[in-house]
Amino acid sequence: MTLACARCPVRDRAACAALSTAERDDLARAGRTRRLSRGETLFAAGAPDPACATLISGALKVTQTRADGSERILALIHPAGFVGELFQPFTHYDVVALGPAELCVFSGSQFEYALARFPALTAALLRRTQEDLYASRALLSLAGNGSAAARIAGAIMSLARAASDSPCHPARALDLVLTRGELATMLGLTIETVSRTIGRFERDRLIRRTGRRGIELLDPARLSGLAEAITA
Amino acid sequence: MTLACARCPVRDRAACAALSTAERDDLARAGRTRRLSRGETLFAAGAPDPACATLISGALKVTQTRADGSERILALIHPAGFVGELFQPFTHYDVVALGPAELCVFSGSQFEYALARFPALTAALLRRTQEDLYASRALLSLAGNGSAAARIAGAIMSLARAASDSPCHPARALDLVLTRGELATMLGLTIETVSRTIGRFERDRLIRRTGRRGIELLDPARLSGLAEAITA
DNA sequence: CGGACCCTTGATTCAGATCAACGAATGTGG
DNA sequence: CCACATTCGTTGATCTGAATCAAGGGTCCG
Numbered sequence: 001m002t003l004a005c006a007r008c009p010v011r012d013r014a015a016c017a018a019l020s021t022a023e024r025d026d027l028a029r030a031g032r033t034r035r036l037s038r039g040e041t042l043f044a045a046g047a048p049d050p051a052c053a054t055l056i057s058g059a060l061k062v063t064q065t066r067a068d069g070s071e072r073i074l075a076l077i078h079p080a081g082f083v084g085e086l087f088q089p090f091t092h093y094d095v096v097a098l099g100p101a102e103l104c105v106f107s108g109s110q111f112e113y114a115l116a117r118f119p120a121l122t123a124a125l126l127r128r129t130q131e132d133l134y135a136s137r138a139l140l141s142l143a144g145n146g147s148a149a150a151r152i153a154g155a156i157m158s159l160a161r162a163a164s165d166s167p168c169h170p171a172r173a174l175d176l177v178l179t180r181g182e183l184a185t186m187l188g189l190t191i192e193t194v195s196r197t198i199g200r201f202e203r204d205r206l207i208r209r210t211g212r213r214g215i216e217l218l219d220p221a222r223l224s225g226l227a228e229a230i231t232a
Numbered sequence: 233m234t235l236a237c238a239r240c241p242v243r244d245r246a247a248c249a250a251l252s253t254a255e256r257d258d259l260a261r262a263g264r265t266r267r268l269s270r271g272e273t274l275f276a277a278g279a280p281d282p283a284c285a286t287l288i289s290g291a292l293k294v295t296q297t298r299a300d301g302s303e304r305i306l307a308l309i310h311p312a313g314f315v316g317e318l319f320q321p322f323t324h325y326d327v328v329a330l331g332p333a334e335l336c337v338f339s340g341s342q343f344e345y346a347l348a349r350f351p352a353l354t355a356a357l358l359r360r361t362q363e364d365l366y367a368s369r370a371l372l373s374l375a376g377n378g379s380a381a382a383r384i385a386g387a388i389m390s391l392a393r394a395a396s397d398s399p400c401h402p403a404r405a406l407d408l409v410l411t412r413g414e415l416a417t418m419l420g421l422t423i424e425t426v427s428r429t430i431g432r433f434e435r436d437r438l439i440r441r442t443g444r445r446g447i448e449l450l451d452p453a454r455l456s457g458l459a460e461a462i463t464a
Numbered sequence: 465c466g467g468a469c470c471c472t473t474g475a476t477t478c479a480g481a482t483c484a485a486c487g488a489a490t491g492t493g494g
Numbered sequence: 495c496c497a498c499a500t501t502c503g504t505t506g507a508t509c510t511g512a513a514t515c516a517a518g519g520g521t522c523c524g
Contacts, residue, residue, distance in 0.1 A: 064373055067460060072377060074369040087359050092366065115358075119351035126347075126358045127319050133361060134324065136368040137306040141296055143376045144420040145304060148480065180503060188376035193480055195504055212489080212502095228299060380512065412471065425512055427472055444470095444521085 008104075013080035014054045016104075018124035027118070030110040036097035042083070042105075043095040050091045050108045052084020058101025059177045063094045063185075073186035075136060076177075078162045082128050086112060098177040142227075143188050151187040152197045154227035156207070160217060173216040240336075245312035246286045250356035259350070262342040268329035274315070274337075275327040282323045282340045284316020290333025291409045295326045295417075305418035307368060308409075310394050314360050318344060330409040374459075375420050383419040384429045386459035388439070392449060405448040 005011055005024050016024050033056070036042060042060065043051060060077040074093060077083050083095050086108055106114070115122045142154045159177070160170035178186065184194045201207045206223050208216040217223060237243055237256050248256050265288070268274060274292065275283060292309040306325060309315055315327050318340060338346070347354045374386045391409070392402035410418065416426045433439045438455050440448040449455060 062369075064369075072373055074372055085362070087362065093369075115355065119354065122351065122354045122358055123347065126354055126361060129358060129361045129365060130317070130319065133365050133368060136365060136372065137294075137296075137325075140306055140368060140372050140375065141304055143372065179501090190481060191503080192482085192505085195502095196480095199504075411469090422513060423471080424473085424514085427470095428512095431472075 008056060010054070010056055010080040015082055015121060015124040015128050016054065018120040019118055023118055023121075027106075027114050027121070028104075030114060031104045031106045034103050034105050036101045036103070038097055038099050040097045041094060042097065042103065043091050043093075045091055045094050047091045048089065050085045050088055051105060052082065052086060052108060052111050053103040053105040055079050055081045055083065056102040056104060059098040060101060061096050061098055061178075061182065061186075063096060064092075065094060071185055073178075073182060075132065075139070076162075076186075081132075082125065084108065084111070086115075098182075139186070143186065146227075148187075148189055148193050148197050149200070150227055151189065152183070152194060153201070153206075153223045155183060155187060156201075156215060156217075157220070157224050157227055160215075160220070170217065170220055172220075173210065173214065176213045176215055240288060242286070242288055242312040247314055247353060247356040247360050248286065250352040251350055255350055255353075259338075259346050259353070260336075262346060263336045263338045266335050266337050268333045268335070270329055270331050272329045273326060274329065274335065275323050275325075277323055277326050279323045280321065282317045282320055283337060284314065284318060284340060284343050285335040285337040287311050287313045287315065288334040288336060291330040292333060293328050293330055293410075293414065295328060296324075297326060303417055305410075305414060307364065307371065308394075308418075313364075314357065316340065316343070318347075330414075371418070375418065378459075380419075380421050380425045380429050381432070382459055383421065384415070384426060385433070385438075385455045387415060387419060388433075388447060388449070389452070389456050389459055392447075392452070402449065402452055404452075405442065405446065408445045408447055 005016070005021075005028050008014075011017060011024075016027060019027060034042075034053070036058070042053065045065065055077050057079050059079075060081075060083060061073050062075040062077065062083065063071045063073050065071045071094075076098075077095075084106075085091055085093075115125070138158070142151055142158070146154075156174075157170060160172075160174050163174040164171035176183070180194045180198075181191045183189075184191045187194070198207070198209075201223075202209055206217075206219050206226075208218055210216055237248070237253075237260050240246075243249060243256075248259060251259060266274075266285070268290070274285065277297065287309050289311050291311075292313075292315060293305050294307040294309065294315065295303045295305050297303045303326075308330075309327075316338075317323055317325075347357070370390070374383055374390070378386075388406075389402060392404075392406050395406040396403035408415070412426045412430075413423045415421075416423045419426070430439070430441075433455075434441055438449075438451050438458075440450055442448055
């Protein structure tokens with residue numbers, strides 16, 4: 001059945017927040033909630049009749065798989081984010097869960113109907129898509145230039161910002177949702193370089209690793225400095 | 233004064249195509265046309281009260297300038313494209329003309345008012361923003377991995393597709409709107425590498441240079457093959 | 465004519481890729 | 495509960511593609 005919007009943790013940040021309670025309940029009847037665990041595919045590239053979804057909790061990656069099987073991460077999706085390729089005859093990218101994730105899923109046609117009915121939803125989705133565009137350009141800027149250290153520092157800071165509830169200050173500690181390999185494909189590096197660089201960060205007291213995936217930021221300022229550096 | 237929409241070459245491809253003739257004339261009264269020549273800045277990063285524009289002819293680059301003055305090209309805008317950061321308190325990026333360009337410019341507030349009045353315009357802009365997002369991810373994929381040859385081959389093919397009137401087949405010849413340096417900052421390479429690689433392409437009979445900026449594709453198939461190659 | 469860009473080409477260096485091996489954690493089935 | 499496989503991460507040695515450093519030529523424009 002549909003998710004109880006009233007208890008949805010992202011109800012006032014997701015695109016549907018633009019709707020009135022009645023409209024939202026109406027939309028909710030067209031959607032269904034879905035739970036994914038790490039590695040499960042939500043949408044597969046090439047699938048016809050695209051669907052779309054709002055992420056309620058967890059994290060997703062948007063990837064492109066190349067002829068030789070190597071994958072490239074093009075975007076990360078955080079809670080309240082929207083995924084789905086509307087207006088397209090088929091899907092371009094794979095969307096895969098990075099960990100346990102909870103979503104509110106709609107078929108493409110259902111959602112397009114809702115967009116036609118609720119102009120405020122279209123406006124909200126436009127805003128969100130523009131944010132995705134900024135995020136994509138930020139990643140372009142991050143992955144395109146700079147040393148390995150700058151890229152990884154930037155990625156860590158970006159993940160720390162995403163992990164924080166306060167919008168401007170980065171979280172002091174975070175769980176890396178990405179494996180070394182995923183971080184590598186996102187930044188255009190190799191697994192070994194990522195591993196070595198994170199090791200160096202720890203030796204330099206920039207971060208501390210806690211457990212398997214935990215990262216604690218010991219010196220966020222110096223880390224962002226590294227991320228800015230053009231050639232470091 | 234406002235552009236005569238009736239004679240606008242992009243009138244049925246730009247976002248405003250979603251409007252009726254009367255609505256479009258109404259919108260046109262809020263905008264004004266502007267001409268830029270190579271190197272002129274349309275919007276500067278950091279400017280308050282953002283404006284927006286539809287590109288009628290020519291080409292624009294969206295760039296980020298770093299602390300040390302080096303610039304990074306984050307996107308190219310082709311005719312019928314839309315630029316402008318709505319819903320943002322200030323501008324993030326510079327938008328600069330790559331050659332003589334003609335635009336239809338609106339203030340942010342005027343355009344937001346039009347969006348509120350014409351839901352079809354919002355929907356059209358959503359579509360266009362999603363296309364920009366795909367373009368951004370395509371560039372991410374291009375600039376992030378692969379050898380210099382793969383990146384440059386991909387960029388040439390992409391520009392050839394943009395230069396073509398038919399949407400699927402690339403143009404057989406094109407004028408590079410970008411200098412070597414601009415191509416380099418877009419792809420995360422250096423000027424010298426771009427120059428050498430283009431030289432090698434010509435020696436290998438993949439392309440032929442015609443005049444200062446002209447490129448003729450002698451073997452588009454092999455060139456796209458190069459662009460696909462993971463390690464070439 | 466002089467200056468400012470652009471582009472090209474060559475020599476050298478270096479950051480990160482590649483190749484290789486191993487250890488730790490997780491999961492599976494007997 | 496333990497052998498085993500698999501995935502993930504680390505570390506070391508070596509190699510290489512592109513960056514960097516350097517120099518010179520072409521073209522446009524005031």
